Amino acid sequence: MNNSTIIARSVICCGLVFISSLLFSQSVLAECLTGACHQQLKSFTKLHEPLVEGECQVCHERVVAEHPLKNGRSFKLVTEGAALCFECHDAFAPASGKLHAAVDDGECLACHNPHGGSSVGLLRADGDLKVICLECHDAAPFELPHVHGPAAAGVCLECHDPHQSKYQALLLQDSKSMCLKCHADMVAGLENSPVIHAPLEDESCSACHEVHGGSFAHLLKGDGPKLCFSCHKEQAAKYNKAKTKHTALYKEGRCGNCHAPHFANHAALLPERESDVCLRCHGKDDFHRSKALKNIRTELSEKEHLHGPVSDGHCSACHDPHGSDYYRLLLAAYPESFYAPYRKGTYAFCLSCHEENMLRFPDTSIYTDFRDGKRNLHYLHVADPRKGRSCRACHQSHASNGPKLVNEEGAPFGNWKIPIRLVLTPTGGSCAPGCHRRMAYDRKNPVIVK
Numbered sequence: 138m139n140n141s142t143i144i145a146r147s148v149i150c151c152g153l154v155f156i157s158s159l160l161f162s163q164s165v166l167a168e169c170l171t172g173a174c175h176q177q178l179k180s181f182t183k184l185h186e187p188l189v190e191g192e193c194q195v196c197h198e199r200v201v202a203e204h205p206l207k208n209g210r211s212f213k214l215v216t217e218g219a220a221l222c223f224e225c226h227d228a229f230a231p232a233s234g235k236l237h238a239a240v241d242d243g244e245c246l247a248c249h250n251p252h253g254g255s256s257v258g259l260l261r262a263d264g265d266l267k268v269i270c271l272e273c274h275d276a277a278p279f280e281l282p283h284v285h286g287p288a289a290a291g292v293c294l295e296c297h298d299p300h301q302s303k304y305q306a307l308l309l310q311d312s313k314s315m316c317l318k319c320h321a322d323m324v325a326g327l328e329n330s331p332v333i334h335a336p337l338e339d340e341s342c343s344a345c346h347e348v349h350g351g352s353f354a355h356l357l358k359g360d361g362p363k364l365c366f367s368c369h370k371e372q373a374a375k376y377n378k379a380k381t382k383h384t385a386l387y388k389e390g391r392c393g394n395c396h397a398p399h400f401a402n403h404a405a406l407l408p409e410r411e412s413d414v415c416l417r418c419h420g421k422d423d424f425h426r427s428k429a430l431k432n433i434r435t436e437l438s439e440k441e442h443l444h445g446p447v448s449d450g451h452c453s454a455c456h457d458p459h460g461s462d463y464y465r466l467l468l469a470a471y472p473e474s475f476y477a478p479y480r481k482g483t484y485a486f487c488l489s490c491h492e493e494n495m496l497r498f499p500d501t502s503i504y505t506d507f508r509d510g511k512r513n514l515h516y517l518h519v520a521d522p523r524k525g526r527s528c529r530a531c532h533q534s535h536a537s538n539g540p541k542l543v544n545e546e547g548a549p550f551g552n553w554k555i556p557i558r559l560v561l562t563p564t565g566g567s568c569a570p571g572c573h574r575r576m577a578y579d580r581k582n583p584v585i586v587k
């Protein structure tokens with residue numbers, strides 16, 4: 138609204154007003170409001186203070202003698218635009234910060250009625266801010282499927298100052314503190330949790346959330362992992378390209394199946410110890426599965442020996458929880474089959490932690506205890522180019538009741554499980570597996586095996 142329209146709107150006033158601006162009083166006001174003239178001024182429940190005093194002329198100035206004047210103007214405003222208001226009110230001049238463009242443009246009357254209103258603030262549209270603000274602003278965000286409580290209620294002023302602010306977007310406080318003013322249940326978590334998601338420290342909540350309304354649940358700016366991938370490119374690449382995909386990421390809950398979005402008590406925003414997070418699903422028999430995967434909780438429970446990283450609760454020491462190019466989401470190559478002769482790379486997974494030399498030499502006196510004298514029995518069993526056996530022929534991956542993670546139940550061989558029946562001695566041991574008669578090995582006094 139420009140000044141000429143303001144003047145145009147202010148042409149008519151009651152005929153008696155001009156008699157003497159010096160003698161203006163309640164009675165004059167009453168006269169302006171007699172009969173059918175300017176009745177609307179009576180309808181306000183709250184009048185602007187100068188009107189209470191009957192002082193129409195502090196704003197309106199008589200320009201011609203006649204009033205009412207047919208098709209003419211007998212009054213003009215004493216000053217135009219915001220200057221009129223600043224005759225009595227302090228001008229907005231923020232030392233630092235920014236004026237609302239509507240205020241800067243002097244459009245006080247876009248929001249205020251100069252005469253009165255239905256409540257405090259002399260607001261137009263019966264004080265319904267949503268109506269007032271959305272005359273200039275896009276209504277679309279407020280009509281999306283998910284609208285933020287206070288925005289839906291139209292209480293824009295819970296977050297915005299209508300005139301000026303030193304914060305971005307005319308906010309009353311810095312954005313994050315403002316969110317936490319109402320979402321007070323998050324304050325303790327942000328103060329006390331050892332792990333805080335970086336964007337909550339460095340940026341505002343609106344890195345992920347819409348503030349007025351959005352298309353996705355929880356006012357999120359994107360659906361499912363897409364939001365997370367907008368910052369986490371590496372996980373996105375695995376999600377899209379990994380040969381072994383972890384179904385957990387593709388099911389309902391997505392990244393939230395394992396991660397808290399804001400803060401957590403454990404590294405990597407995990408709400409529990411890592412293995413407990415995995416066992417939420419892998420510790421149940423009835424979670425959705427197409428592959429017949431073992432219940433890992435059962436596999437671990439009451440076992441005497443846990444594989445090193447398993448006892449640390451660190452499943453991701455071996456599995457990539459997001460996706461991998463290898464069998465069973467392992468971090469490196471590990472054959473899927475019972476027979477898999479050792480070659481460089483075949484067992485890269487186990488050998489990323491264990492001594493590779495235990496498979497490289499037919500004879501050794503240091504690289505493994507599984508030897509008869511110097512004869513390397515790991516080499517014999519695994520590196521045999523014709524019938525090399527994978528580690529699972531003898532070892533468990535996660536836990537075992539036997540020493541050296543040797544598989545007591547036996548590895549699956551077709552429909553059968555091959556028992557190992559390992560007995561250790563201080564200098565060697567013996568096995569009576571399903572493969573051959575009981576045979577012994579001894580590192581000090583070799584048992585010559587024919």
Ligand code: HEC
Nearest residue numbers: 142143146147148149150166169175187188192193196251
């Ligand atoms: C604080 C300044 C101020 C005072 C005091 C004031 N007015 Fe106004 N008046 C205005 C402004 C500004 C406009 C132009 C409004 C617009 O363009 O929407 C206006 C417009 C009008 C109009 C024409 C448009 C309309 O709203 O009907 C009438 C009639 C009017 N005033 C009557 C009065 C009377 C009568 C009084 C005293 C009882 C009075 N005004 C006191 C500022 C004032």
Ligand code: HEC
Nearest residue numbers: 185186187195221222224225226245249251256257258259
């Ligand atoms: C002649 C002096 C005068 C002029 C001109 C004037 N006001 Fe006021 N206004 C007052 C007084 C006095 C009060 C009551 C004391 C206060 O709140 O500061 C008041 C109060 C207000 C309030 C608060 C009302 C409430 O319910 O809390 C608003 C909003 C307001 N004025 C807006 C305006 C606008 C917009 C203009 C310009 C169109 C304007 N005023 C021009 C004197 C004036």
Ligand code: HEC
Nearest residue numbers: 219222223226239240243244245247248249257258299300
């Ligand atoms: C975008 C809408 C909007 C514009 C434009 C606007 N105001 Fe306001 N103004 C408000 C609202 C909303 C309130 C607060 C009402 C409440 O507290 O409930 C307010 C309150 C006021 C008050 C009461 C005291 C205070 O600061 O809270 C005055 C005085 C005032 N405005 C003057 C002006 C003047 C003068 C202009 C033009 C320079 C102007 N306003 C422009 C929306 C606006």
Ligand code: HEC
Nearest residue numbers: 235238239244247266269270272273293297299305306307
């Ligand atoms: C008369 C038109 C008009 C009205 C009414 C209006 N605004 Fe604005 N507002 C503007 C304009 C123009 C801008 C500047 C837009 C831009 O820079 O793209 C703006 C900017 C804003 C901004 C962004 C400021 C920034 O620095 O980023 C906010 C927040 C805002 N308005 C809130 C409100 C609220 C809340 C209301 C209702 C109380 C309201 N506006 C009513 C015209 C209006």
Ligand code: HEC
Nearest residue numbers: 267270271274287288291292293295296297306312343348
């Ligand atoms: C819960 C707090 C909150 C409420 C309530 C709220 N806003 Fe905002 N608004 C914000 C924040 C925060 C921003 C800055 C957005 C950003 O940083 O991306 C903003 C930005 C804006 C902007 C600038 C343009 C934009 O969309 O980014 C306008 C205009 C605006 N709000 C208008 C309104 C209006 C009108 C209402 C009431 C109907 C309202 N807001 C209610 C918090 C709120």
Ligand code: HEC
Nearest residue numbers: 286287295296315316318319320342343346348354355356
């Ligand atoms: C004036 C108080 C208030 C402020 C300020 C506020 N909120 Fe809210 N917020 C609410 C209310 C009320 C709800 C609805 C709560 C409910 O339904 O349990 C809500 C809900 C939410 C939701 C959940 C929506 C859902 O469907 O689960 C998110 C996300 C949210 N707010 C984010 C924010 C962000 C970000 C900010 C800062 C820009 C913010 N809030 C500022 C009051 C506020």
Ligand code: HEC
Nearest residue numbers: 313316317320323334336337341342344345346355393398
């Ligand atoms: C990195 C992205 C991200 C940031 C930054 C973020 N959130 Fe969230 N927020 C989420 C996700 C994802 C959810 C949905 C969680 C779910 O599915 O249960 C959520 C849910 C919510 C909820 C509704 C569910 C609940 O926990 O009550 C509220 C409220 C909320 N956030 C407030 C905030 C506030 C306040 C901030 C800033 C202090 C913030 N968020 C910052 C991602 C984020």
Ligand code: HEC
Nearest residue numbers: 362365366369372385386391392394395396405411453458
């Ligand atoms: C099955 C549980 C699970 C799911 C689902 C999951 N993560 Fe993770 N994520 C983890 C674990 C466990 C870690 C810790 C890994 C580590 O320490 O090496 C982690 C670590 C991360 C890290 C830290 C950097 C890294 O790779 O170690 C980011 C970033 C991450 N996840 C993002 C995501 C995103 C994005 C999604 C959804 C697409 C997602 N995660 C889904 C379990 C999961």
Ligand code: HEC
Nearest residue numbers: 332335336344345364365367368392393396398404405406
């Ligand atoms: C606005 C960018 C942004 C978004 C969106 C985002 N993150 Fe992050 N996230 C980061 C930054 C920055 C870090 C810290 C640096 C890093 O580890 O890459 C981080 C770290 C993480 C970490 C490791 C935390 C730790 O301390 O170990 C996890 C896990 C994570 N994000 C998961 C998620 C998930 C899940 C989502 C989706 C709900 C998500 N992120 C969305 C920026 C983002």
Ligand code: HEC
Nearest residue numbers: 384385394414415417418425426427428452456458465466
């Ligand atoms: C939300 C439930 C859920 C959580 C939590 C979860 N998983 Fe899974 N996981 C699955 C589902 C579902 C499958 C796929 C089963 C199928 O395809 O039949 C799967 C498959 C696997 C597989 C076999 C992959 C393959 O295709 O061969 C491994 C290994 C695995 N998960 C490890 C983990 C680890 C490690 C964690 C913890 C970091 C974890 N999972 C957490 C649901 C989950």
Ligand code: HEC
Nearest residue numbers: 412415419429430431433444446447451452455465529534
């Ligand atoms: C030291 C490395 C290591 C650690 C730590 C580890 N895994 Fe495994 N996991 C493996 C290997 C190797 C396999 C493949 C076993 C095979 O097929 O012979 C496997 C297989 C699996 C499978 C598929 C089981 C099936 O029925 O084929 C799941 C599920 C799984 N692991 C979950 C977990 C969980 C949960 C944790 C943490 C509690 C964990 N893993 C820790 C090495 C490890």
Ligand code: HEC
Nearest residue numbers: 444445446454455486487489490491528532534540541542
């Ligand atoms: C992430 C590192 C890591 C990976 C990968 C790994 N292990 Fe281990 N392994 C360990 C740790 C740590 C120990 C405990 C070492 C100790 O107690 O001296 C261990 C112990 C063992 C033991 C028992 C040794 C003893 O002296 O009791 C065997 C057998 C074993 N691992 C076999 C394997 C096999 C087979 C694979 C591949 C399927 C594998 N490991 C992959 C870290 C790993």
Ligand code: HEC
Nearest residue numbers: 484487491505506507518519526527528530531541565566
């Ligand atoms: C034929 C059965 C068998 C196969 C196959 C086998 N191991 Fe072993 N492994 C053993 C026995 C028995 C021991 C215990 C030796 C002792 O302490 O007397 C052992 C011990 C180990 C140890 C403890 C350190 C050492 O060398 O004494 C590691 C680590 C190990 N094996 C890793 C592997 C890996 C990795 C594979 C697959 C590449 C594998 N094993 C294949 C039977 C086997």
